[in-house]
Amino acid sequence: MSRVLATYNIKGGVGKTSAAVNLAYLAARGGAKTLLWDLDPQGASTYLFRVRPKVRGGVRKLVHRKSAVEKLIKGTDHERLDLLPADFSYRHMDLALDAAKHSNDRLALVLEPLRAEYEYIFLDCPPSISLVSENVFEAADTLLVPIIPATLSSRTFEQLEELVRGGPQVLAFFSMVEVRKSLHREVMAKLRAAHVTMLGAAIPSADEVERMGVDRTVVAEIAPGGRAALAYEALWWDVRRRLGAPAGAAPGAPPGAPPAAPPGAPPAHPPAG
Amino acid sequence: MNTTRTELLLPRRMTTTAVLDALSSRLSLDEGTGTQRDRRYYDTFDGLLRAAGVAFVHESGRLALVSIDDGVERAGLPAPEPPERVFAAELEPGPLRDALLPIIEVRALLPLMHIHSAQRGFGVLDADAKTVVRLALDAPEVVASPNRRLALAPRIRIEAVRGYGKALTRVRKTLIDDLGLTAADRSVLDEAVIATGATPGGVSSKVDIALARDQRSDVAVASVLRPLAAIMESNLPGTIADIDSEFLHDYRVAVRRSRAVMRELKGVFPAEQLAHFRVELRWLQQVTGPSRDLDVYVLDFDELRSGLPEPSRSDLEPLLRVLRDRRTIAHREMVRALRSDRAGGLRSQWPAFLNELVTMAPEGRPAAARPIGELAGERITKVYRRMVKTGRAIDDSSPPEALHELRKQGKELRYLLELFGLPLHPGEVVKPFVRALKSLQDTLGAHQDREVQIATLRSLRDEVSTLRGGAGALMAMGVLIEHLGGDERAARAEFAQRFASFASRSQRALVRETFSS
Numbered sequence: 001m002s003r004v005l006a007t008y009n010i011k012g013g014v015g016k017t018s019a020a021v022n023l024a025y026l027a028a029r030g031g032a033k034t035l036l037w038d039l040d041p042q043g044a045s046t047y048l049f050r051v052r053p054k055v056r057g058g059v060r061k062l063v064h065r066k067s068a069v070e071k072l073i074k075g076t077d078h079e080r081l082d083l084l085p086a087d088f089s090y091r092h093m094d095l096a097l098d099a100a101k102h103s104n105d106r107l108a109l110v111l112e113p114l115r116a117e118y119e120y121i122f123l124d125c126p127p128s129i130s131l132v133s134e135n136v137f138e139a140a141d142t143l144l145v146p147i148i149p150a151t152l153s154s155r156t157f158e159q160l161e162e163l164v165r166g167g168p169q170v171l172a173f174f175s176m177v178e179v180r181k182s183l184h185r186e187v188m189a190k191l192r193a194a195h196v197t198m199l200g201a202a203i204p205s206a207d208e209v210e211r212m213g214v215d216r217t218v219v220a221e222i223a224p225g226g227r228a229a230l231a232y233e234a235l236w237w238d239v240r241r242r243l244g245a246p247a248g249a250a251p252g253a254p255p256g257a258p259p260a261a262p263p264g265a266p267p268a269h270p271p272a273g
Numbered sequence: 274m275n276t277t278r279t280e281l282l283l284p285r286r287m288t289t290t291a292v293l294d295a296l297s298s299r300l301s302l303d304e305g306t307g308t309q310r311d312r313r314y315y316d317t318f319d320g321l322l323r324a325a326g327v328a329f330v331h332e333s334g335r336l337a338l339v340s341i342d343d344g345v346e347r348a349g350l351p352a353p354e355p356p357e358r359v360f361a362a363e364l365e366p367g368p369l370r371d372a373l374l375p376i377i378e379v380r381a382l383l384p385l386m387h388i389h390s391a392q393r394g395f396g397v398l399d400a401d402a403k404t405v406v407r408l409a410l411d412a413p414e415v416v417a418s419p420n421r422r423l424a425l426a427p428r429i430r431i432e433a434v435r436g437y438g439k440a441l442t443r444v445r446k447t448l449i450d451d452l453g454l455t456a457a458d459r460s461v462l463d464e465a466v467i468a469t470g471a472t473p474g475g476v477s478s479k480v481d482i483a484l485a486r487d488q489r490s491d492v493a494v495a496s497v498l499r500p501l502a503a504i505m506e507s508n509l510p511g512t513i514a515d516i517d518s519e520f521l522h523d524y525r526v527a528v529r530r531s532r533a534v535m536r537e538l539k540g541v542f543p544a545e546q547l548a549h550f551r552v553e554l555r556w557l558q559q560v561t562g563p564s565r566d567l568d569v570y571v572l573d574f575d576e577l578r579s580g581l582p583e584p585s586r587s588d589l590e591p592l593l594r595v596l597r598d599r600r601t602i603a604h605r606e607m608v609r610a611l612r613s614d615r616a617g618g619l620r621s622q623w624p625a626f627l628n629e630l631v632t633m634a635p636e637g638r639p640a641a642a643r644p645i646g647e648l649a650g651e652r653i654t655k656v657y658r659r660m661v662k663t664g665r666a667i668d669d670s671s672p673p674e675a676l677h678e679l680r681k682q683g684k685e686l687r688y689l690l691e692l693f694g695l696p697l698h699p700g701e702v703v704k705p706f707v708r709a710l711k712s713l714q715d716t717l718g719a720h721q722d723r724e725v726q727i728a729t730l731r732s733l734r735d736e737v738s739t740l741r742g743g744a745g746a747l748m749a750m751g752v753l754i755e756h757l758g759g760d761e762r763a764a765r766a767e768f769a770q771r772f773a774s775f776a777s778r779s780q781r782a783l784v785r786e787t788f789s790s
Contacts, residue, residue, distance in 0.1 A: 050403035074436035077396065077404040082435055216402075 002035075002118045003243060004111065006140035006168070010156065012127035015146040015175035017044040018209055018219075020124035022232040023144070023239070025218040028081035030236075032119035035073065035082045037111075039093070039136070040126040043086030049076045050216050055087035063096045063106045069113060077217075082118075090126075097131045104131075108139035129163070137167040144239065146175035146203070149187035157195065171242055173235055174202035176209075199242070201235035204228060277433045278343045279445065280461070281454040282426055289410055289427050292452060296408075299447050303404070305394040310411075312390075313355045314462050315382040318511060318520070320475025325376045328462055331355040338372050341460050344430075348372045358383055358516070379572060381517040386465045387416040388425075397444055405440035407432040415465040423468045428457060476507045478523035480530075484696040486646025491541040491638065493645035495630045497692050498534055501527045502624045509620075512561075513608050518568040521607075525565055528557050533688040537652045540640025543633055546626060553619050560610035567600035570729070577726070580756045581749055588745035589753075591737050592730075649693035650788035656686045657784050661776045667768070673724055676768065680717035683710060694788075702787050709780065713771045716764050723761035727754050 005023070007016040020036060028034040038045040043053035051074045057067040073082045097103045111121060125136050137143070145160060147153045157172055164170060172195065178184050192198045203209070208223040215221075219228045283292055296302060313331040316322045322329055326341050336356070337349035348368035359382040361373040373382075390413040396404035409430040415423040429448065433441045448454045463473040480500045484493050504527040511520030532554050535547060574593055578586050610616060635641055640648055660682045667675050687710055694703045730750050737746050774780070 050399075050401040052401075072436075075434035 002115045002121045003142070004115075004121045004123065004140045005142045005144055005239070006123035006125055006136045007144045007146065008123075008125045008133065008136060008140075008160075009127060009145055009147070010129055010160065014127075014148050015203060015209070016127070017048070017124050018212060019144060019146050019173075019175065019203065019232075019235070020122045021045050021048050021212070022218050022220070022228075023236050024081060024120070024122040025078055025220060026232060026236040027120045027122075028078055029220075031080070033080050033082075033117060034120045034122070035084060035114060035118040036122040036124060037084040038086035038124050039090060039107075039132065040086055040124055041088055041090035041093075042126070043088075044213075045124045046083065046086040048212055048216055048218075049074075049083050051076070051083050051085050053086045053088065055085055055089070058087055058089035059093050060089070060096045060099075062110060063093070063100055065110060069110055073114075094131045097135060104134050105138045107132075107135040111139055137164050140168045142169045142171060142239075142243065145170060145172040147172050147191070148176050149174050149184040149191070153187060154191055154194070157191065157198075161197075169242075170197050171199055171239060172197060173199040173238075176205040177202045178205050199235065199238045201231060201238045203231045203235065277345070279431045280457040281429045281431065281448055282457045283429070284453040284455070287453070289412070292429065292454070293410070295452050296447070299451070300444065301398040301402075302408075303396040303398050303402070305396065307391065307393045310388075310390045310392055312388045314385045314388070314465075315359060316385045316475055317377050317380040317382060318475055318508075318516070319380070319477055319523075320473070321377050321380060322382070323462075323474050327376070328460070329359070329373070329382055336369065338369060341462075355384070360517070379517060380519050383516065386462060386469070388413050388461060388465050389416050389422070390414065397440065399437075399440065405434055405437040406444045407434060408444070411461075413461050413465070415468050417469055423465075425461065425464050425468060428461065429454060478504050478508065478527070480504070480692060482692075482696060484645060484693065486697050487644045488646075489631070489641065490538065490643050490645045490648045491631050491633075491641040493649075493693070494534060494538050494541050495627050498531055499624065499627050501531045501534075502627060505531075506620065506624075509611065513611060515604055518572060521561060521565055521568065525558065525561050528554055528561070529684070530688045530692065532558065533685050534692065537656070537685060537689055538640065538648065540643075540648070541638055542630070543637050550623060550626065553615075553623070557616070557619070561607055563603040564600070564607040566725070566729075567596060567603050570596050570726075571600055577753065581752055585745075585749045585752065588742065588749040591740040591742050591746040592733065592750060594740065595733055595736050645693065646697050649689065649697060653686065653689050653694055653788045654784060656682060656689060657788075660686060661781065664772045664776055667772075673720070676717055676720055676765070677724075680714060680721060683714045683717065686710060687714065698787055702783060706780070706783070709775045713768075713775045716767045716771045720761055720764035720768070723757045723764065727757050727761070730754050730757075 007020040007023075009016055017040070024034050024036040036045060036049075038053075046053045055062060055067070055072050061067040062069065062072070069084070073084055075081075076083050097106050100106050102109070107123075114121065123136055123140060126132060143160075143164065145157070147157060160172075161170060172191075174184075174188055174191075177188070188202065192200075204227050206219075206226070206228040208219045208226050208228045211222050212219060219226065219232060223229055283289065293302075310332060315329040315331070322338075323341070327347065328339050328341055330337055330339060331352060334351060334353050335349050336352040336359070338347045339345060340347060348371070350364065350367065350369045360379075361370055361377055361382075362379070364370040364373065390411050392412075393410045395408040395410070397406040397408060399405045409432070410427065411430060412427045413425045415425065417423055431441070431444060431448070449456075459467075459473075466473045480497060482496050482500060484496070505524055508520045508524040508527070511517070512524050532551065535542065535551055535554070539547060571593075574589075574596065578589050581589070633641075660679060663675070663679045663682060667679065687707065690703060690707050690710070694706075730753060734747060734750065737743050737750065740746070
């Protein structure tokens with residue numbers, strides 16, 4: 001049975017897609033069959049994997065389970081990593097969900113036939129509070145929440161915890177961190193002290209993350225061993241640890257795959273507290 | 274046809290470079306990093322995995338069971354080094370063990386082939402530079418020994434990328450229709466086995482000889498006994514090396530079948546040699562007997578133990594120790610006998626005799642020239658009738674020996690049916706007959722096995738009692754003896770019904786019709 005992880009934040013432009021794409025890549029590289037569902041009508045992760053943003057039958061057929069979801073999946077350039085692409089019709093997903101019975105757990109139902117096949121299913125969610133996010137909270141076991149360490153981020157985090165109370169596990173991590181900014185360092189220290197669900201790993205604001213859109217691939221291929229690549233590895237290790245997965249390499253790790261252990265000291269990880 | 278993986282062979286005289294050049298001019302290719310692969314394949318001595326359509330392979334620190342036709346992994350486990358030998362029961366509990374155990378049961382997986390290959394991987398790209406099909410060019414070679422390598426034909430593997438069926442069809446069409454590549458009809462493993470001069474599928478312990486009813490009996494008998502002698506020979510090294518329990522088992526079955534043929538079809542042999550070889554083969558049977566009995570004991574130990582309530586199961590450990598020690602001693606003694614001059618002489622004399630049998634003088638071999646259909650039919654009818662008679666005389670007051678005797682006759686009949694009945698008579702008659710016989714034999718076997726187990730447990734009591742934990746073990750053994758006695762009575766109760774269907778009027782008529790003509 002798969003683990004469903006959703007990268008989610010009410011706000012946009014905080015590194016959700018980047019996290020979903022890079023973490024899903026690392027999960028697959030570690031040996032796990034992994035699916036990423038690009039729920040965002042803008043189709044950023046679909047674009048990064050060079051797949052056409054097209055779902056035959058559109059969102060209506062999909063959420064009403066009139067399309068065989070297995071047939072809509074596309075293999076990516078990476079072994080064991082598949083994509084359920086975005087489609088422009090996803091912008092009407094709220095309406096489609098609203099028109100369906102059990103409108104809160106439609107997405108969970110769509111995923112049902114895939115849960116035996118994939119060890120991890122990542123949901124890359126559009127920023128909003130809507131029926132789509134309600135569905136995501138229903139379908140996901142864990143929400144991965146990227147947070148930019150700025151003044152209002154603590155408030156964002158608390159709002160979110162309030163929103164999903166009793167729902168999925170929430171794991172937040174810092175994103176687009178600029179360690180040279182003292183404000184970032186202060187906010188991070190404060191939030192880490194206040195929230196146990198705040199992960200230790202943090203993703204730096206780095207060129208290679210921005211280059212993803214140009215090179216259309218994951219940071220591990222753009223700058224292997226670079227700051228961002230190492231930070232995502234540390235984050236994935238941290239997430240797995242919180243999920244209760246063994247911290248070593250997953251069974252089935254291909255030869256040469258690095259163990260899922262955290263690299264020495266993630267560069268964007270200032271001392272907490 | 275869009276299978277997820279296809280392997281293609283290059284046409285004669287086409288080099289891999291030529292294929293790549295031709296492909297590059299038709300498709301957009303992106304070459305990935307090359308890899309060196311070292312695959313070590315395993316199978317049982319008798320090729321059980323291949324027969325089940327799977328292969329067991331060690332590659333890059335991992336053991337896996339893969340389907341032969343599409344290469345898809347069914348189950349796997351990390352294993353840093355290729356093992357020397359694998360028993361399913363000794364693997365850690367999990368999918369690999371679960372997948373292997375029903376196929377190979379107690380047989381050992383032994384190293385079969387080591388294939389090294391240099392592989393180049395390519396992505397076929399679409400207009401967005403997205404990989405839509407994967408290709409791998411593989412140049413395999415068998416590592417026959419550290420300094421001997423045999424090159425095999427290069428292969429191109431096409432791997433589908435999910436959701437890109439049209440691209441897959443296009444690439445297949447280019448390779449097959451335009452460039453003339455053909456689907457490989459043999460796995461690379463089979464190719465490797467053939468390259469080393471062996472036959473894929475391992476060494477079978479089954480006899481599958483075509484016979485004709487009007488064939489001379491001595492010719493037919495020799496053609497059945499020769500493969501049995503070959504089975505004994507091929508299973509001897511594994512028996513001596515104690516690789517797994519089936520070598521000895523198959524060896525003994527071949528000996529027993531050979532003895533049954535000699536006993537039942539006496540008239541084709543010269544009397545003097547017959548007497549000699551009957552004594553010698555009986556001796557082989559005897560010297561291998563204790564080892565087999567103890568093999569069965571150790572193999573069945575868990576099942577035996579499961580008859581005890583959970584808390585007392587560990588009490589039986591001292592018994593297992595005694596059984597293992599005895600088994601080691603019995604095996605040593607058996608090996609001594611099998612390596613003796615007497616056994617060595619038999620190994621060469623017996624096949625030589627079988628080769629000469631048909632050219633021997635006809636005097637003193639009254640049945641030699643009779644048609645085998647007639648002779649075997651007579652014997653099958655005779656042994657069947659004898660069984661019916663023996664079985665009918667058995668009632669609730671009969672001693673266990675009576676059932677034992679019936680079982681021995683049953684084995685004789687079964688071998689006759691399998692070796693001569695099936696090749697000479699319609700399968701739709703013989704097969705159900707063999708099934709009815711088998712079901713009767715199972716009951717008789719269960720009865721006798723329990724009987725022997727009880728006797729063995731009793732005989733081990735003194736030895737077990739002297740060991741640490743002996744008192745607990747003795748009590749547990751007492752409970753076991755009681756259980757076994759119950760099973761024995763159940764088997765006996767079942768006997769009447771099984772025998773009735775085996776000896777029914779319709780079955781008797783069928784035997785008369787089929788084998789008396």
